[in-house]
Amino acid sequence: MSEGTFRTVLGVRTFRRFFLSRAVSLAGDAVVPTALALAVTGRGESAEWLGVLLAAALLPKVFLLAFGGIAADRFAKLPLMAVSSVVCGLTQAATAVLLLQGGSLWWVLGCQALYGVSMAVGYPASFGYLPHCVDAGMLGAANALLGAWTGAAALLGPALTAALATVDPALALAVDAASFFLGALLLLGLPRGGPTERIGGGLAALHDGWRALRRLPWLLRMTVVDSLILMVVTAPFIVLGPGLVEPRSSGGWALLMLCFASGELLGSLVSGRLALPRPILIAALGLTVIGLPPLLLAAGSGIGWLSIAQVLAGAAIGAYGVLVNTTIQRTTPQDQLARVGAIASIGSFAFLPLGYVLAPVLAGFVGVRPLLWCAAAWTLLSVAVLVADRDLRGFDGGGTGSGRGRPAPVDALAEHT
CATH class of the missing domain: 1.20.1250.20 (MFS general substrate transporter like domains)
Structure with a gap:
């Protein structure tokens, strides 16, 4: 492949599909902090509840990330990314339903904890998958596009949440769920990204x-x-x-x-x-x-x-x-x-x-x-x-x-x- 420019990198079909999958997932995730904040405060709950819900998604990721890395190096990365996306989508859909129907925040807490576990599996796999999409000369441009979209999603997320909040901020979490399901579909047909050699567990x-x-x-x-x-x-x-x-x-x-x-x-x-x-x-x-x-x-x-x-x-x-x-x-x-x-x-x-x-x-x-x-x-x-x-x-x-x-x-x- 030629040396990496944005145009040549996006011309690589495998990366283009992987980038679109990551892009829709990141766009959906960008609504979560604002959506949770508005939904929790809208119910008259304390700020402590918001902190607990955010921590519930972060702590499992921190504690289990290393084991997610082992799995991603030992097995094919594409199935791990797809399963992670589906589970994340299900947990965010359940969170949206619970908040829309006034369900217990303890159930929401459980959904966010499961979401964090799933992210601990998906993140190492997606990080290790990029070299399966492009050669070394294109990695700089590929990472730049992913990083730029992260910033763009951070701009779009609060705006989308504000628009949905006129109805109910929990709807933004339903959008996040849909983004994960779409991201999983976009991964279909891509190389599996298997390990180069057998490693222990x-x-x-x-x-x-x-x-x-x-x-x-x-x-x-x-x-x-x-x-x-x-x-x-x-x-x-x-x-x-x-x-x-x-x-x-x-x-x-x-x-x-x-x-x-x-x-x-x-x-x-x-x-x-x-x-x-x-x-x-x-x-x-x-x-x-x-x-x-x-x-x-x-x-x-x-x-x-x-x-x-x-x-x-x-x-x-x-x-x-x-x-x-x-x-x-x-x-x-x-x-x-x-x-x-x-x-x-x-x-x-x-x-x-x-x-x-x-x-x-x-x-x-x-x-x-x-x-x-x-x-x-x-x-x-x-x-x-x-x-x-x-x-x-x-x-x-x-x-x-x-x-x-x-x-x-x-x-x-x-x-x-």
């Missing part, structure tokens, strides 16, 4: 994936730093930000989320078209701007400056996802790819639920603004720790843009938060 396979992850010391450092940034920087901003923004600018928080999604779309598209000699170093340096939104919020800046900061932060995250994902897929043996991605994701997201819980507690002791100042400072410290790693500074992932650049060694790894 259970703890032995998990240990093998962990051993692969440890081959580059900077990779573990990046995973730890990502996890702490999410807990110390992202969680306080998400939990405490609305309380500071909304009194000054009604609807301002929704605007900031849209700005972030716009930046994510832009960063994904641009980074997918660049041939960068040090993709991991550039991705790490880009994390510096993640500290801008909490810094400006703590300083009392207006909505205009915060919007600009959110666009920059979204662009950094979009580029980070494309650069690091592409590096993983280019440099990790396919028989270990799903496990490596799953284990790294667990490490990155493990402390995020804890950050959601701790942020308001710590703010009660030290104050909201001092906590946000600390979050901004932590971002700079985190980037300094990454850049201080000589292995990270010197690592050449073989170019993650259009595919120009030398092939990377097969045992080199990278990580995505």
Whole structure:
């Protein structure tokens, strides 16, 4: 195949079908947080219920993701993705019915927990499937398209939910269910994405994936730093930000989320078209701007400056996802790819639920603004720790843009938060 451009990548039938499947599922999923928030508050329930429902979908994914990675490396990935999509669709359909009929939130909680379990199976399989769709030279453009659509879906999701909320926000969850069913149908007829060799199961396979992850010391450092940034920087901003923004600018928080999604779309598209000699170093340096939104919020800046900061932060995250994902897929043996991605994701997201819980507690002791100042400072410290790693500074992932650049060694790894 030729080197990757957006047009040539979309011209590959296998990727085009896989991309459409992921696109409709991501578009449906983008409505979930807003839909749940509106449905729960519309019933007069407490904010604690919303947090519990969101955590119910996240925690099973965190705890079971590694075993999903084992399954995806051991068996054909396409059936796992299809089954995951169908189960996710059923759980979201059941959630919609329960909320529409005023059912118990405990049943909704169970549906969301099952949804999280299913996602733990589907995510590693879809992550490991992309190299079965396109060759190494096209991975940068392919990841850019997927990352850009993630940002676009984040823009469309709240708008769709707002439109459906005029009738009932639970209808948005029915749309999410339909998107999963359609995504499963689009996978029919694609290559199965079977393993390149027979691997063991259970703890032995998990240990093998962990051993692969440890081959580059900077990779573990990046995973730890990502996890702490999410807990110390992202969680306080998400939990405490609305309380500071909304009194000054009604609807301002929704605007900031849209700005972030716009930046994510832009960063994904641009980074997918660049041939960068040090993709991991550039991705790490880009994390510096993640500290801008909490810094400006703590300083009392207006909505205009915060919007600009959110666009920059979204662009950094979009580029980070494309650069690091592409590096993983280019440099990790396919028989270990799903496990490596799953284990790294667990490490990155493990402390995020804890950050959601701790942020308001710590703010009660030290104050909201001092906590946000600390979050901004932590971002700079985190980037300094990454850049201080000589292995990270010197690592050449073989170019993650259009595919120009030398092939990377097969045992080199990278990580995505």
